[in-house]
Amino acid sequence: MIKITDLQAKIDDKEILKGLNLEVKPGEIHAIMGPNGAGKSTLASVLAGREDYEITGGSVDFQGTDLLDMNTEERAREGLFLAFQYPVEIPGVSNINFLRTAINEIREHKKKDPISAKDFMAMVREKSALVELDSKLASRSVNEGFSGGEKKRNEIFQMAMLEPKLAILDETDSGLDIDALRIVANGVNTLKSDKNATIVITHYQRLLDYIVPDFVHVLYDGKIVKTGGKELALELEEKGYDWIKEELAN
């Protein structure tokens, strides 16, 4: 699905990613954990194609093509989805209109006809139920006046609508109460198939009780420094990150 090799990136002359390697195969869920400032969100932004970051080395292969060669919308149309840590508000633009535009642009890219209004509305009903998103929210402006939990659920709702190949959830769990967390996780789990993959970026082990990862990676100082199974997350939760730092120092 995606293969990241020796990825290096900087922002304003500050190196953030310093040779990151990661491979994700279809059907897998990978969790990336790490202390503040390790480069977790940078990784998400770089993969999505945010222009503030300068790629200084390495490569990213996404389904056989060079991801870094594509612009943001091409990556999205090829099936890369980023659930934002801070979903932005777009006043006056309804969620529905926004999604319909996105779906039709993706369909156009795939040389398919635009979705019919009837099919689209049926899809909205089905997918909004999945994340228990009030259908009223679907007709409100994108993220405007949404609570923190609603914004995150809306991200998963969009993910369900756009049916990506690879979803990157950037701190989707931060600031969520346990109910919202359960709903978000439930959405992610339902959407899981052997054809798609998910990268979960998180700070806390808590989310991983609900979304069970196949692999857990520790991102520290711009590199993946440790990889393990689900139990690594528990260990991190218990001991913090200091032991990793120590291990590295030795």
Add this chain to the structure above:
Amino acid sequence: MSAYTEEELAKDLEGQEYKFGFTTDIKSDQAPKGLNEDIIRFISAKKEEPEWMLQNRLEAFAIWKEMKEPDWAHVKYEKPNFQDIIYYSAPNQTKKYESWDDVDPEMKETMKKLGISMEEQKRLTGTNVAVDFVMDSVSVATSFKSKLKELGIIFCSFSEAVQDHPELVREHMGTVVPTKDNFYAALNSAVFTDGSFCYIPKGVRCPMELSTYFRINEGGTGQFERTLVVADEGSYVSYLEGCTAPQRDENQLHAAVVELVAKDNAEIKYSTVQNWYPGDKNGLGGIFNFVTKRGICGYRSKISWTQVETGSAVTWKYPSCILKGDYSVGEFYSVAVTNNYQQADTGTKMIHLGKNTKSTIISKGISAGESHNSYRGLVQINKNAHNARNFSQCDSLLMNDTCGAHTFPYIECKNSSAKIEHEATTSKIGEDQIFYCLQRGISEEKAIGLIVNGYCKEVLNQLPMEFAVEAQKLLSISLEGSVG
């Protein structure tokens, strides 16, 4: 302009004696270049106007000669040479394209994007070949007309109104925008060629948007347009003006006057989509749009202006409300988009005279390219306007660092019971918002269209449905390639 004495005029006339002899000249379809009393007599004669109308025009001309072209607006342009303009030309004389192939491909492309039918595209460009279509419209128009007639609604060209309803025209014309109001209003009063007249009788609610009819019949209205809408007591009308299609016009200067009279308990909703030719990418050509629009409100009446301005090289326009009657309401909703080298100086005046009057101003300015977009507005609470309320929100969005956005509100308050709130913001289009859209697979152009339309939602919502859809497309098209 220096004072022009009668002596000088006499001298002028000596030199050109009977050059425009009315008896012969009336047959000509076009007046010669320039402006003088004879030209005005020519226009009036062409239109077979009654004597009082001719006198109105001559009076206006005398006033105009004494006036100076205003220069306070935040726009720069070469002042028109008023002697170099043809003030009358019969409708069939406007320039037409020889064939569909001659029409500017860029313009064709824009119309295609707007989803305008081929027939209408041809009609709008003046490639007047689709006879069926025209025939068809006439029948549609006629069916509208009979329906309106049943209700006693008068809706016709201004010239027809002068002939058929002189008493109504005489009673109201110039009562809202007096001839001496400003330089261009005076000019218009002297030389206006045609326009629309609308009268809604007491207690009648006009059942349809007065748009379709207008768009079919008045597509090529000339450069000095005159519109008068009178809503009698307790009546309602929604009036749509303009067209979303790009209007190529050979006339550089447009100076229209629109007067609205809302009598007690009446309501007028006046919507405009203005998309005159804005000039090319380098700022060459384009229309000067100097418009005076004003309405007067009676007791408990309401006038609501909505405008979407995307065209013209230079726009100078302030649709205003005189809130004379107690409890009257004035509203102004505006979206003005400027791109390339366009300049717009637009806004409104809310003159509160009556008690418990209320006004709302929502203005959204979007600047791109090298353009300049200014909001200029006046909120005036007069001494006897007890409990007047005003709320103004003026937002400007900048698309790049070469354009300008300016806000010039004038707030004048002479009554202590008034409440006035004015807010203005200026900011750049949100990069985060664009990125969010891109990440969902939406192209940058579409993303900008979405965001801008969202930004203008409060205003677009005021437009009648079918107009709103076209206006949205128009906004996106106007901003193509605008992000720096």
Add this chain to the structure above:
Amino acid sequence: MAVIEQKKTGLNSSTIWNQLSETELRIDSQDKEMALRVLNNTPMPTTRTEAWKYTRVSKLGKIEFSNQGAQLTSIDKYIIDESGTRLVFINGHLSEEFSSEEFQDELNITLLSQGEELAPSILNLDDEIFHSLNTAFLTDGVQIEIADNANVERTIQIIHILKGESVISNFKTIIKAGKSSQANIIQGFFAEGEGKSNFCNSTSEIFVGENAALTVDKVQYENESTFHISTEQVQQEKNSVFTINTSTLNGGLVRNNINIDVNGENCVSHMNGVYLLKNKQHVDNHTVMNHKVAHCDSHELYKGVIDDKATAVFNGKVYVRPDAQKINAFQSNGNVLLSDDASVYSKPELEIYADDVKCSHGSTTGQLDEEAIFYLQARGLSKKSAHKLMVSAFIGEALDMTKNENARAFIDNLLLERFGWDF
């Protein structure tokens, strides 16, 4: 028609300076020439002049002003900050008697009448009658230089007192705040006794050096027959902070022009103003915030309470010049009208030529919240004290911008004296 050609253009027909003689100060010769040319060729502004749309100055043109010194027995009541040093000018002339004998070491103070030839002015003279009048007929002035790196702890007060009838004082203040210096300068404007039709026409040229922090507190308390027109022309260099707080508590016709040019990056500018008006007072605050370079902030807050037949005018303009990116400019003007005969004209303007900016302005005009007043009355307050409380709550935000405690106490005292308002 045989109409007498009365030249109404230019002050040349005006009586403002008939009794005055050209300044003996050594001002820049080009400035002087320009000033005289402007005075001879420029008509007195009318309400058709955009910058004077809401303020009539025609009255000024009908008065024959003169200038002479005057004596006072005491100036105690005009001392704003007891702890600071002071320069006292009566009708524009230095009063050695009442001025401090010694000044802070970090300061270099020179009277313009005793100093070297002045450098060209940074004031705009073209079309500016009052700047030109000030220049051509300059009575005197003072230059205060603050040494680099100086932290001037005590305030410096420049106290102006007008005394007599139809007296004009054309005064110029030049402040040069050196690199990384810090200082608080107070300008006080007063009128002695029943002085009639006096005219204070003051200009200030203020240079805020790199990394300097300069605060100017301006207290205006002349009388209701006084004319006051003043301009502060400010130049800010990089990393500097400039604050000006204008409190207008009395005066007949008051026009304050504050023009700030920000020439260097990373500057902060604050303009605050408070105006309380009654009877037939007319107060006009005109500000121009000119952001010429990137990465700067400006904050502007003007609040006023207008009673009786008084008129308040606020015209605040913010320019963001091309390429001056990353500017945050905020402007707010609030007015409360206490009487049906009071008027307010508010004109907040933005002219933005750069895109990555955040600019906003707000203007509100209204009255005291009747509900709140009723609530206070229900809690036992008299209507009068309820009003006072509400006024102070409204204006307090802007009043609090004067951080100098002594100056603030002085202002509070004047408010009590003139309006009976206790803050």
